[in-house]
Amino acid sequence: MxxxxxxxxxxxxxxxxxxxxxxxxxxxxxxxxxxxxxxxxxxxxxxxxxxxxxxxxxxxxxxxxxxxxxxxxxxVRTVVTSWSGQLYVYRYHEDVWEFYLKNAVFKTAGNPTAEHLATKNVHIVACDGTAPGKNKKNNKKNN
The missing domain is CATH 1.10.287.190 (Transcription factor IIA gamma subunit, alpha-helical domain)
Structure with a gap:
């Protein structure tokens, strides 16, 4: 059913x-x-x-x-201090970036301990956190 x-x-x-x-x-x-x-x-x-x-x-x-x-x-207190990898796909739609990386390596700051993370594939989603309707060009000029 x-x-x-x-x-x-x-x-x-x-x-x-x-x-x-x-x-x-x-x-x-x-x-x-x-x-x-x-x-x-x-x-x-x-x-x-x-x-x-x-x-x-x-x-x-x-x-x-x-x-x-x-x-x-x-x-969440972890801070990524550096990262690398091979970008093989990226897209942007409605204030959302998506990145697909191969052979990615991330290094974090010690909080409580530093880490070195490696992965074969990773999907990163990055969202624009500014309030909707705000003029992004004006925000950059004012900062």
């Missing part, structure tokens, strides 16, 4: 949502993590079993987006 996904959340969804209250963006890139996928699957099952309303499901996913972004800003 095929189960439906709740409305508005597909693999081709827009990568960010705009919060109306404070004119900030919340990127949805963390939904592709193991935790985000598990949360989505659990909520989808509850919606399909009619135990959780669809409008709350969307609100729960948006809350997850904001919470994870906030945690990364306040709790």
């Amino acid at each position: 095929s189960r439906k996904r709740f409305h508005g959340e597909t693999g081709t969804e827009q990568l960010f949502s705009q919060a109306k209250k404070n004119d900030t963006r919340t990127f949805k890139v963390y939904r592709r993590t193991t935790l985000g996928t598990c949360l989505y699957d659990a909520i989808t099952e509850l919606v399909n079993d009619e135990m959780f309303p669809e409008n709350l499901a969307l609100a729960a996913m948006e809350h997850y987006d904001r919470a994870v972004a906030s945690l990364f800003q306040t709790q």
